[in-house]
Amino acid sequence: MTAKAKYYTGGILGYARATVTVSGSASSGTLTTDADKYCGGLVGYYRNETTGSYSTCRSTSAQAGGLFGYYMGAAYHHVTACFTDNTQIDAINGFSDNTLTAEEANATMRVDNIADKKDEMNGAIAAAGWQFVENDGTITVGSETFALDRTAFPLKPVKTN
Secondary structure (H helix, E strand, C coil), rough: CCCEECEECCCCCECCCCCCCCCCCCCCEEEECCCCCCCCEEEEECCCCEEECCEEEEEECCCEECCEEEECCCCCCCCEEEEECCCCCCCCCEECCCCHHHHHHHHHHEEHHHHHHHHHCCCHHHHCCEEEECCCCCEECCCCEEEEECCCEEEEEECCC
């Protein structure tokens, strides 16, 4: 996927104003913003709960994060078992949180190999009825099977119930 916006570009969501939860999600592609404002592999600007998700997105925007362009957090906001394989930029570009420093976030969420984090992500999304499995190059949606790039998406979601 290639996504471009004026502000707040995200692989899943650009800007979340309402209370939403991103769970068991994956994104890949190239993201840019016209004004170099908050470009994130999962979400451009975010202040809600994110669980068991990953991004392999890349961006040349000045305010880019492997997962979040800007994360507005506090004790009531949670990021659990989320990872980016983009080691060229911080996991979170802009950061406002009084429970986790930017350095701690990057050390926790920026990894070399997404597939190594499968068990941790699956533990976080187990109750949702989905799990990540290693991508065999296909994905089934309903009764149809489609090709799924193994490099872009090292793990794919499958329904467990």
